[in-house]
Amino acid sequence: MRSLRFSLPLLLVIPFATEVAAQNTLKAVIGLNSSQFIETLNQNPELSLTPIEGSIIPLINAQPIEISRKIDTQKNWQAYINQTVKIIHRQNQLSYQGRLLSSNYELFEILVDGQRMQLNMMDYNLLVPYKGESLKPRFSINDALAYQTYDIHWQPQLSIFLSDEHAVLKQNALIKNDAFHEILLAHPILQLKQHQAPPSPMEKMSLTRSASMLSDSAPVEYMNNEITVPTDKDILLKARQTLLFPFKEQKLEILDSRSSADIYPNPRASAKQNIQLEQVSDLILEQDAMPGSYRTYWQHKDYLLPAGTTQLSHLRKGNKVSLKINQNQDVKASYSLVSANSFKFPSTQVWQLSLHNLSNKNQTIEVFHNTNGLLESLMLKETDSLANLSKISANKLKLSYQLVANEKIDIPYEIRLTN
Missing domain, CATH: 2.30.30.520 (SH3 type barrels.)
Structure with a gap:
């Protein structure tokens, strides 16, 4: 038979609606797969969570203790x-x-x-033996210990809401408590990192049950090149439930929008090749943000239309960010080889980019041509062309063009390559 999986419907829980039993003071840095705790045993001589074996570090007293079971x-x-x-x-x-x-x-x-x-x-x-006794090691009251545990961890929930003029970055944390009892954390910090576990992990209690509750927003911070989110408040985690914790969101102006593609032409293949253009938008961050994979949505009246996902990195305040949103359905694009005087270097090749705007809106197009040799020279074949051709690197060029509504155009260009 298949093993049973446990699940509960998503609940909205009001924080601190019930009185929390007295417990030790817990300070946590919550990672993506485990958490680093400092626990002061001022209420109970036992640790509140199951430690990973080999991770316990006494901070006050050092004494022989049993920390594992047969x-x-x-x-x-x-x-x-x-x-x-x-x-x-x-x-x-x-x-x-x-x-x-x-x-x-x-x-x-x-x-x-x-x-x-x-x-x-x-x-x-x-x-064994179990018989209902505690599985956690016992210490002396008022001890303080550092340890890691699999019981508490988190994952980012990142999304971007898009309109024609603005992008709203929404960042949430899903903080999970896999323990069988509720835990009150004193101003925990979220860290965007897989914590490296010590040898011989001991145990991880985990039955999949979920709940969510709202919280005030928190900023993303970069400390010692570590990406963190200080919560700046005590957080109550219910037993085997998940807390939805929002960060501060940003509403940013979209500075530029265009359709872009990278192509890797082979001069031995002369057949026409279709190009899939992607919508790209630029914006400037007003505050630090969490890097990662963002789900993108278009705001349409009272609806959200899922667009896709975009991977973002280096999200520091003032940095320019380019969002890859979704595929362009308005422009047909293709390229083909017109001529090549040699398949060996040096080689002079003539290529043609074909564009057809199917919409009633102007479209900004940029195509990055990655060559199979070093660029010695490049030029547009038609001197009156409104296209722009520029060298990006030793083996990469950019061809850009402003398509007007319903325009159809062929743009030939010549490149000379060496090895």
């Missing part, structure tokens, strides 16, 4: 039927705790929060 690697679990057990996946450290219902040499069945799960014996180890 793993039963045998596959005869009959002795544990009807007992509360904890099982850990051998590879991804996913863990469940519940009552063992049955077991054979291939499958076992466990009851977790009222849900029956049938899993493969070869994928899991059983943690």
Whole structure:
């Protein structure tokens, strides 16, 4: 049988609607796959979350402690039927705790929060003894310890809303609590980084249940070349739920829009090749932003039309950013080889770019031609052409043109290449 997956509908939770039980002070830097914690044990001598084995660093006192449990690697679990057990996946450290219902040499069945799960014996180890006692190491009260845990992590949710004149950058964080109890974090920091885990990860509790709750916005910061978001507030994470935490958004003016494409012509292929143009828009950032993959949407009346995704990097204040939005459906474009005096270098080649504007709007077109040799010279074949031809690098040129409504044009140009 397939294993059961747990899910809950997305909920809107009002923060701090219920009183939170007294707990230790937790300061966290939350990473994409795990979190770095500093916990002051001022309420409880146990850590609030499951530490990754090998990650605990005492900050005040140093004393011998037990920090791991015996793993039963045998596959005869009959002795544990009807007992509360904890099982850990051998590879991804996913863990469940519940009552063992049955077991054979291939499958076992466990009851977790009222849900029956049938899993493969070869994928899991059983943690013994359990019998309801705590699985976490105990320390002295008022100790302070640093450690890493898989229980808390986050992922960015990035999007851009587009109109003809503006782009709105919307940035959210999905902060996930995989622990079986709620956690109150003191002004945590989000870090856009995969934290490197110490050797021998211990365990990760994770049943997929989601919820979201709103929060005030926070700015993105760059500290020591690390990309972070300070939340500047205490955050309550409910057990096995997800918190939607928005950053500050930016409404930016679109400075320039055009349709662009890169082509890699082969002089041995003379047949016409179609070009797929992409819509590109430029804007200047007014504040630092989170790099990553942004989903883009067109704002149309009261609707959002999904456009695509664009990968953005180096999103610092004042930096110019080019957004690749979606494919241009208004312009047909192609290129072809007109002539080549030689397939060896030096070589003089004549190429032709063909454009047809199917819309009633003007269109700015730029095509980047990547050559198979070094550019020695380039020129437009028609002296009265309104096109612009320029050298970008040793083996790259740009051909740009302003298409008027419904215009159809062929633009021949000549390049001389060497090796």
